[in-house]
Amino acid sequence: MKPINEAAVSFLSRSANEGFARTAAACFAAQLDPTLEEVNDIKTAVSEAVTNCIVHAYPDRLGRVSMRLRLFEDNSLEIQVKDWGVGIDDVDQARQPMFTTGSAERSGMGFTIMESFMDAVKVRSRPGKGTVVTLRRKLSRRLGAAV
Amino acid sequence: MPVTCTGGGRVLRAALSGEVDHHGARAIMEELSRQIDLELPRELTLDLAGVTFMDSSGIAVLLRAYRQVGELGGSLTVVHVPDQAARVLRAAGVDRLIKFA
Numbered sequence: 001m002k003p004i005n006e007a008a009v010s011f012l013s014r015s016a017n018e019g020f021a022r023t024a025a026a027c028f029a030a031q032l033d034p035t036l037e038e039v040n041d042i043k044t045a046v047s048e049a050v051t052n053c054i055v056h057a058y059p060d061r062l063g064r065v066s067m068r069l070r071l072f073e074d075n076s077l078e079i080q081v082k083d084w085g086v087g088i089d090d091v092d093q094a095r096q097p098m099f100t101t102g103s104a105e106r107s108g109m110g111f112t113i114m115e116s117f118m119d120a121v122k123v124r125s126r127p128g129k130g131t132v133v134t135l136r137r138k139l140s141r142r143l144g145a146a147v
Numbered sequence: 148m149p150v151t152c153t154g155g156g157r158v159l160r161a162a163l164s165g166e167v168d169h170h171g172a173r174a175i176m177e178e179l180s181r182q183i184d185l186e187l188p189r190e191l192t193l194d195l196a197g198v199t200f201m202d203s204s205g206i207a208v209l210l211r212a213y214r215q216v217g218e219l220g221g222s223l224t225v226v227h228v229p230d231q232a233a234r235v236l237r238a239a240g241v242d243r244l245i246k247f248a
Contacts, residue, residue: 015170022200040231047202051169097239105172107206109239116238 003070003078005031010066013054013083021050021067021081028069029077033144041117042077042137048110049081049133056101057085057131075145076119076138087127095123150178152186157221159188163208164197167232172204179212189221196227205232206239213245224248 007028011017022043029042046067053065068080088094095115100108114121118135125131149171151162161179165171183191191212198205213223224246228236236242 015168018168018170019166019200037230037234040234043200044202044231044235047168047200051202051204055169105169105176105204105207107203107210107239109203109206113203113235113238117234 001072001074004073005071006069008066008068010064013058013063013065015054017065018047018050018054022046025067025069025079029139031145032071032075032077032139033142034139038139042079045114045117045135046079046081048114049135052110052133053081053083053085055106057083059086074138075141076136079135080132082130082132084130087129088123088125088131089127091123091125149175150182152182154186154188157187157189159183159186159190160192160194162194162197166200167198167205167208168200168202169204172208176208176211179208180215183212183215187219188216189219191216191221191223193223193225194227195225195229195232198229198232201232201235203235203239205235206241209236209241209245222246
């Protein structure tokens with residue numbers, strides 16, 4: 001399926017950029033006139049994906065994170081969050097609830113939240129090369145949509 | 148301040164505000180932990196009315212407070228949970244562990 005609109009942003013893995021990334025995703029999704037709940041779901045899932053990059057992909061250095069946003073004709077939104085960090089050895093294990101390699105400040109529920117709030121979550125990772133998380137969510141069709 | 152505490156007599160009420168994400172969670176966690184150590188509350192109430200966004204970092208904040216108060220033999224109640232935060236907490240099953248009012 002060909003996207004009808006697309007945008008991309010790239011930023012450093014600083015925690016201050018978590019808020020930037022979720023706000024950018026919400027602004028892009030706004031052209032579909034989503035409900036408040038849909039906007040919040042998108043912001044929450046993006047926050048989890050980007051936080052994973054900041055905490056896990058680059059544990060001891062700053063690195064680059066890119067986020068590509070695409071809209072499709074069927075009113076679905078695809079968000080791809082990519083890093084070039086350490087990668088994930090065992091993706092299935094990483095997706096388990098409560099699993100974390102982070103500190104006590106992490107709950108290990110990031111992927112669980114992404115899966116709860118999105119229709120589909122795809123994770124591709126190569127240890128030492130990086131990780132790509134693709135989130136997909138179909139939005140309700142509303143009259144105010146700009147595309 | 149992302150955490151404002153009031154109370155006395157081992158009853159503590161902490162109001163969280165702003166965005167509870169990974170960026171802000173550490174400061175919230177540290178301040179909350181400090182206040183719990185100071186007051187040794189039997190009852191801790193976390194008021195989330197001022198929280199504008201929460202992700203799984205907020206779950207870690209709540210679970211840490213729950214454990215810390217539990218070690219003192221106290222209880223934790225979470226009040227005024229905004230819709231977005233409630234969806235996150237429900238998705239993680241936190242509502243089965245912590246009392247929401």
